[in-house]
Amino acid sequence: MMIDREARKLLFETVAQRVIASAEELTDLDRAIGDGDHGVNMRRGFEAVLAAVDELSAKNLGESLKGVGTTLVMKVGGASGPLYGTLFMSLGKTLDDEVTCERVADAFATAIDAVRARGKSDVGQKTMLDVLFPVLAVLREGGTELPVRLKAVAKAASEETIPMRAIRGRASFLGERSVGHMDPGARSSALIVDAVVDVMEGLA
Amino acid sequence: MSENVGIVIVSHSADVARGTALMVEQMVGREVPLxxxxxxxxxxxxxxxxAIMAAIERAWSERGVAILVxxxxxxxxxxxxxxxxxEERRARVVVCNAPVVEGAVMAATEAASGASLEAVRQTAEELTPV
Known part of the structure; x- marks a missing residue:
């Protein structure tokens, strides 16, 4: 599948709009177990992406993903800036305009490793990784009805962070008190996966 | 260009960062790029x-820069x-695993004595509870 300029623009716009529309929900989740700025930070970052979307999507997929990542790093402010920035920048380093499910899975695996290193975190610690890893596993499986399964696993995986105890990030200060709340980073990751899948499904 | 290691203070609050910087200046004057x-x-x-990149630039020293967060x-x-x-600057900047106020004051005091980046970092990190 070819991700041309129009597709890139639609992809970045859709992801940005969905994140911006959910800013309040993310902030509420973060208020429960963090410092309550995740929604505000993500909105600021993705508003900057929206403002520059024509310029960003004019470059090839690799360069434009790097551009999105750099924008998030510079504009988000919280720890989610470097984390999502690293995710997009790493994807940009490995992806070309012509994508296949396998290539995306390989690039995604490398990008998740980069996020894991940046956050010094791992699966099971109540973070965005708890959504990204299960999504990668389904992407690797491939097969029929992939879009539906990807969205389902992202949603289920974000909900599975509710009973987890935070070990990394601000929520870790709360220890046991972090149990019972969905991780805001897991939720924003699920939102982004959902948006990407919807766009890709429309293109297919 | 200063001969001493530079110190950068990064806080979530501009007031905390500014206040910490004032305490450091009171201890070491202008001997340490800050x-x-x-x-x-x-x-x-x-x-x-x-803003962190700009702060590193202000505190830049060829001997390196220690960041307190x-x-x-x-x-x-x-x-x-x-x-x-x-790239040539990356290896000469470190983030210290230390409390920001105490760490910045201790690191700056060490830096003012002409210590190396590694010695500055160690002094700051001695404050970290084990």
């Missing part, structure tokens, strides 16, 4: 990679800022 920043790109509580996001954003520096 940079500080606090607040996110929207002016709220948080940290900004761009307060909470999680400050550390992650500082590490990101280091990675975005020109």
């Amino acid at each position: 940079g500080w920043c606090g607040g996110d790109p929207g002016g709220g509580l948080g940290t900004s990679v761009e 307060d909470l999680g996001g400050a550390e992650t954003n500082s590490e990101m800022a280091i990675e975005m520096l020109p």
Whole structure:
């Protein structure tokens, strides 16, 4: 599948709009177990992406993903800036305009490793990784009805962070008190996966 | 260009960063190149990679720069800022695992004596509870 300029623009716009529309929900989740700025930070970052979307999507997929990542790093402010920035920048380093499910899975695996290193975190610690890893596993499986399964696993995986105890990030200060709340980073990751899948499904 | 290691203070709060910088200046005067920043790109509580890069530039010393941070996001954003520096500078900037106020004062005192970047970092990190 070819991700041309129009597709890139639609992809970045859709992801940005969905994140911006959910800013309040993310902030509420973060208020429960963090410092309550995740929604505000993500909105600021993705508003900057929206403002520059024509310029960003004019470059090839690799360069434009790097551009999105750099924008998030510079504009988000919280720890989610470097984390999502690293995710997009790493994807940009490995992806070309012509994508296949396998290539995306390989690039995604490398990008998740980069996020894991940046956050010094791992699966099971109540973070965005708890959504990204299960999504990668389904992407690797491939097969029929992939879009539906990807969205389902992202949603289920974000909900599975509710009973987890935070070990990394601000929520870790709360220890046991972090149990019972969905991780805001897991939720924003699920939102982004959902948006990407919807766009890709429309293109297919 | 200073011969001493530079110190950068990164807090979620501009007030905390500025206050810490004042305490450092009172201890070591202007002998140590000093940079500080606090607040996110929207002016709220948080940290900004761009501001951290600018603070590193202000505190730049050929002997290196030690960064003191307060909470999680400050550390992650500082590490990101280091990675975005020109390659020849990256290896000469470290983030100290130390409390921001005490760490900055101790690190600056050590730096003022002409100590190496590694010695400055160790002095700051001795404050970290084990």
